[in-house]
Amino acid sequence: MSAGLSRLFRVGYPAALAAFIAVLVAGALFPGPAEAHGLVGRGDLPLPDWLLAWGAALLLIGSFAGLVVLWQRPLLEGDHWRPSSAILTGAILNPVTQTVLGILSVALLVLTIYTGLVGTEAPDRNFSVTFVFVTFWLGLVVLSVLFGNVFRALSPWRAIGNGVSKLFTLVAGQSAPAPLTYPDRLGRWPAVAGLVGFLWFELAWNPGTSVPPGDVAVATIIYSAITFVGMALFGVDRWNERGETFSVYFGMFASLSVFEVRDGRIGRRRIFEGAGRWTGGISGSLALVLVAIGGTTFDGAQEGAIKSTISSTFETFSDAGLSALEALRITNTLYLAATLLVVFGIFWAGIQGMRVVSHRYSARVLGNRFAHAFIPIALAYLVAHYFSLVVFQEQAQFTYLLSDPLGDGSNVFGTAGSAIDYGAVGATAVQWVQFGSIVAGHALALALGHDRALKLFGNTRDASWSQAVMLVVMLVFSLMGLYLLSQANG
8 A cells, every 4th residue: 555545544534533524514504405595696506505515525625635645744834935036126116116106005095085075975986985895905905915015015004104204304314213112912913903993894884785985084084093193102114014904914915925025125935835924923913814704704694694683683772772773783793793703713612622632732822823824714705705896896996986086977087987897707707716715715724734733743643633623624614604605695
């Protein structure tokens, strides 16, 4: 018998256990074709959702077996960064390019606030709403994964902070020291708090409809003020590295990229290698990843899986004398918090299961060491849930919303009469993107976890046992993602 097959049989028990639990979960969520619903309420799907769920489970179990046999030593724990050509660095990181990007980002920030305050109250006709919740929030995730930490150059708050700092240096003849030292114990917790606030604003402030443009503008002003205070107290770079929500959030996804800037030089590393170094032992990193997963989970769940439960709770609050808007806000706030707790609970259950292999590491240490493995799941959920939204709304953003940002009948670039082409991506393509992103994201999460387990536990057997537990967690997340998609508007 080959060595590969021998290794597979030696660790066959954990794989079999994980497979058995996966079958139970898949059977419970997707009992059969008679009860299947189309994803996102579409009827022209190539495969029923129960079959997709079983397919996802089998693919992940197959990935686990492949990792056991073929991945025998850590491959992503080292540092394989190497600089790219000086020409590329000079073309992108020169002062002129950085200044132009900074001015552009500040102009977009001003435009977002201005259109929100002055423009039409119709969210679908106002530049600010689509820009914040689609172009900025989702588009920059894509750019970060593809090209690295681009938000460092595109952050309007960093650009303003650096501009003020340079002006002070020019006037005073020396740079202004930060009055306070950023406490290490704070870690990334301010960024986590900001992410929770953003998700609450998006999903609970005006539930059921788009956030009013005026509210978007006011929220942008408030967040900008908080950010400027943070930079003034702790320094521009330090606050953006740890406390500024979007710099930390997009930086998390940028850790998956092959590109990284070091010492003012663009370089390349092994793809996904940066994820293992992203947490860096910084407190709050794990919470940021899980909150990102939980926010998208709630957004999907409220569209279908828990829609009736939310309605029932809303009626209870309404009967208690609250206005409709107050009842909706409280209801969605409670269910958002509950969803986050469920996601955290699933993760920590998996971590506790890993400790069965060895008590050498505490649950807290293991949680921090494996936090990076869940970044691909956060990405997979975003792609699966928002792919069609980005495809369609970005057509609006760069046509009629750009030409008529206030919604007052202007036609600056001659594209105000354009319409969204809803046939650009068909329902079948959307469904396959959803399925593919869920499976690929969880398979990559398994690979990152397996690679870290090999480093921590030192041998394939213990690493495989530990990751059998995490395989169950990955399967729960993947099946939950597919289930939420199947129930949305179904």
